[in-house]
Amino acid sequence: MSLRPFVVAWKELLQLRRDRMTLAMMVALPLLQLLLFGYAINNDVRHMPTLVYDQDRSAASRDFAASMAATGFYDIRGHVGGYAEIERALRRGEARVALVVPPHYGEKLAAGKPAKLQLILDGSDPQTVASATNTATAMGLARSSELMLQKLSVSGSGLTTAPIELEPATWYNPEVRTAVYVVPGLIGVILTMTMVMLTAMAVARERERGTLEQLIVSPVKPVELVIGKIAPYVIIGYVQMTIILLAGRLIFRVPFLGSLPLLYALAFVFIAANLAVGLFFSTIARTQQQAMQMSFFFLLPNILLSGFMFPFEGIPKPAQIPALALPLTHFMRIVRSIALKGGGFEDVYGELVWLTAILGVLILVSSLRFRKKLL
Amino acid sequence: MNEPVVVARALSRHFGSFVAVRDVSLEVMRGEIFGVLGPNGAGKSTTIRMLCGILDPTSGEGRVVGFDIRRDAERVKERIGYMTQRFSLYEDLTVEENLKFYAGIYGVPFGRRAKRVRDVLERTGLSGRRGQLAGTLSGGWKQRVALASATIHEPPLLFLDEPTAGVDPVSRREFWEQIHRLAHEGTTVLLTTHYMDEAERCHRLAFIFRGTVLDVGTPEEIVARRKLRGAELESDRAQEAADRLRADAAVDEVAHYGNVLRLVTRDDTDPNVVIERVLTGELRPKSVRPARVGVEDAFVSMVRSDADDSAAKAAS
Numbered sequence: 001m002s003l004r005p006f007v008v009a010w011k012e013l014l015q016l017r018r019d020r021m022t023l024a025m026m027v028a029l030p031l032l033q034l035l036l037f038g039y040a041i042n043n044d045v046r047h048m049p050t051l052v053y054d055q056d057r058s059a060a061s062r063d064f065a066a067s068m069a070a071t072g073f074y075d076i077r078g079h080v081g082g083y084a085e086i087e088r089a090l091r092r093g094e095a096r097v098a099l100v101v102p103p104h105y106g107e108k109l110a111a112g113k114p115a116k117l118q119l120i121l122d123g124s125d126p127q128t129v130a131s132a133t134n135t136a137t138a139m140g141l142a143r144s145s146e147l148m149l150q151k152l153s154v155s156g157s158g159l160t161t162a163p164i165e166l167e168p169a170t171w172y173n174p175e176v177r178t179a180v181y182v183v184p185g186l187i188g189v190i191l192t193m194t195m196v197m198l199t200a201m202a203v204a205r206e207r208e209r210g211t212l213e214q215l216i217v218s219p220v221k222p223v224e225l226v227i228g229k230i231a232p233y234v235i236i237g238y239v240q241m242t243i244i245l246l247a248g249r250l251i252f253r254v255p256f257l258g259s260l261p262l263l264y265a266l267a268f269v270f271i272a273a274n275l276a277v278g279l280f281f282s283t284i285a286r287t288q289q290q291a292m293q294m295s296f297f298f299l300l301p302n303i304l305l306s307g308f309m310f311p312f313e314g315i316p317k318p319a320q321i322p323a324l325a326l327p328l329t330h331f332m333r334i335v336r337s338i339a340l341k342g343g344g345f346e347d348v349y350g351e352l353v354w355l356t357a358i359l360g361v362l363i364l365v366s367s368l369r370f371r372k373k374l375l
Numbered sequence: 376m377n378e379p380v381v382v383a384r385a386l387s388r389h390f391g392s393f394v395a396v397r398d399v400s401l402e403v404m405r406g407e408i409f410g411v412l413g414p415n416g417a418g419k420s421t422t423i424r425m426l427c428g429i430l431d432p433t434s435g436e437g438r439v440v441g442f443d444i445r446r447d448a449e450r451v452k453e454r455i456g457y458m459t460q461r462f463s464l465y466e467d468l469t470v471e472e473n474l475k476f477y478a479g480i481y482g483v484p485f486g487r488r489a490k491r492v493r494d495v496l497e498r499t500g501l502s503g504r505r506g507q508l509a510g511t512l513s514g515g516w517k518q519r520v521a522l523a524s525a526t527i528h529e530p531p532l533l534f535l536d537e538p539t540a541g542v543d544p545v546s547r548r549e550f551w552e553q554i555h556r557l558a559h560e561g562t563t564v565l566l567t568t569h570y571m572d573e574a575e576r577c578h579r580l581a582f583i584f585r586g587t588v589l590d591v592g593t594p595e596e597i598v599a600r601r602k603l604r605g606a607e608l609e610s611d612r613a614q615e616a617a618d619r620l621r622a623d624a625a626v627d628e629v630a631h632y633g634n635v636l637r638l639v640t641r642d643d644t645d646p647n648v649v650i651e652r653v654l655t656g657e658l659r660p661k662s663v664r665p666a667r668v669g670v671e672d673a674f675v676s677m678v679r680s681d682a683d684d685s686a687a688k689a690a691s
Contacts, residue, residue: 007479011468018467018508210463217427218480219453 008228058106199278410577462521466510515546
């Protein structure tokens with residue numbers, strides 16, 4: 001075994017040490033992303049500005065509006081006197097939801113007749129629609145069965161509780177906090193971003209400055225060069241991963257249920273796969289700028305298709321095929337399984353097989369392209 | 376054992392339909408400074424790259440430091456030093472770090488590395504700048520570091536691809552003194568250049584033009600073979616005199632140097648005879664003195680006659 005990979009790695013570290021900007025970026029980037037994604041992406045829609053158009057003005061209608069506000073999902077911003085006002089408020093974004101109580105609502109309820117309530121939603125934001133509909137529907141149902149039970153007990157049927165009660169139990173993230181879901185996945189996104197870009201640029205830089213030609217005429221073998229260039233970035237990848245895990249825990253109280261050594265071990269395959277992608281880009285890019293552009297181009301499908309932002313199952317079938325070819329898709333499942341569900345090796349084995357296969361193909365393709373002879 | 380250090384036999388390299396190098400044959404002996412001379416795009420760098428084992432020849436063969444450039448490219452690489460056209464150092468590493476890196480890459484044993492780096496720093500006068508970042512050095516100093524890097528493993532053969540491009544005249548002189556010292560110590564040096572004054576400092580030269588070798592020999596031999604003679608004349612009506620001279624069949628080249636015209640004649644024709652014949656009456660020069668004919672004259676004449684030949688061929 002030749003010492004050349006160490007010589008190359010040492011040189012790379014010396015260069016990194018002088019490149020304060022890149023170094024700072026590599027630490028700051030994960031932290032910044034963590035805060036951005038952790039705070040900004042929020043799928044649970046709470047405190048939706050809500051208007052009430054109460055045509056009934058009864059105790060029952062006021063009661064319903066009050067219990068809506070009590071859920072925490074709706075902030076009652078005021079009362080209006082007509083549909084025109086609702087429309088204007090929705091258009092201006094002053095309200096997202098409006099509750100319309102028709103006349104005689106209270107009387108009908110008291111008389112035991114079916115009564116209708118209307119919920120108007122701003123459909124330009126589907127997230128709001130889903131959230132508001134679900135909560136309101138649940139509320140309506142709960143109210144109805146309550147009333148029904150009251151009636152039944154008065155009539156003396158002996159039934160005092162609802163016959164069927166569905167009790168949802170959310171495992172692994174009982175409070176359904178977005179941060180818990182986002183932070184582990186963020187490890188994968190950050191690693192994809194920095195690993196691909198750093199390797200692509202490290203090689204493109206040597207090509208751009210002409211030092212690559214100097215290396216090509218030297219006896220260093222391509223594999224020695226590649227290992228030496230990549231090794232320091234693997235270390236950086238692990239540093240970033242540790243930063244996110246620690247900060248996620250301290251800032252967002254993200255739990256870690258599984259085995260840390262298992263995650264670190266499997267992350268190696270994932271990091272290697274991304275480095276191979278970067279290497280492949282570097283064989284195409286002639287300049288550092290091109291390398292950077294390619295890396296960004298690669299990042300977008302990773303964020304959108306890997307299951308990081310949107311559930312994988314929700315991605316249209318044709319898009320699922322390229323999504324499966326992305327290393328991040330599989331690492332996303334691995335990291336969520338280990339961190340949030342306490343998954344063991346046998347739970348993520350299938351994903352590891354995928355990752356290894358992708359890595360194999362990538363290494364083959366990049367080393368075919370990373371030929372040592374010029375032209 | 377006086378086997379040549381570099382042997383090229385009918386090396387050719389095509390890039391698609393473009394022929395960059397055609398049937399180049401060369402022999403370079405040990406301790407020789409061998410210059411490959413030619414205009415830009417003549418095929419100099421392509422030839423060197425093939426000899427270094429980084430570019431496969433399309434046809435032909437070559438042996439460098441005893442190894443086949445095609446089959447044993449890796450062995451060749453270990454035993455040569457190579458300084459690329461834009462001598463490329465790691466600008467964000469210090470002089471010493473650059474040298475240590477190349478010492479490692481070229482497999483200088485770890486125990487000897489520090490001493491070897493120290494020796495090279497001393498020999499190239501870089502000791503005082505060992506801790507300086509390579510990127511902050513001026514062109515002349517960079518070139519010294521590049522030469523130091525290329526010789527860090529004491530290679531028997533050194534390839535220099537336009538080593539002095541963009542370097543000031545003083546540094547160039549110092550550089551050439553270094554090259555001669557290396558050659559004296561037994562290192563063979565093969566370099567490309569398009570500076571004619573540098574060409575004259577080589578032991579032997581090969582003229583490359585449009586991918587083919589036009590002539591090989593010592594600078595004196597090459598000049599002598601062209602059968603050129605030179606004169607310098609002073610004239611008040613230099614432009615008219617030049618036009619007249621150029622029209623004469625025996626004239627190879629007329630060039631302006633301030634008020635002086637430099638005349639080169641071909642086929643060993645006495646320049647004085649031509650001047651007497653062409654510049655009569657008011658155009659008679661004020662003074663005429665013999666001038667030395669150099670590599671540059673030979674080169675210009677060779678390239679011109681080659682161009683004339685091809686033009687004639689194209690016309691017929």
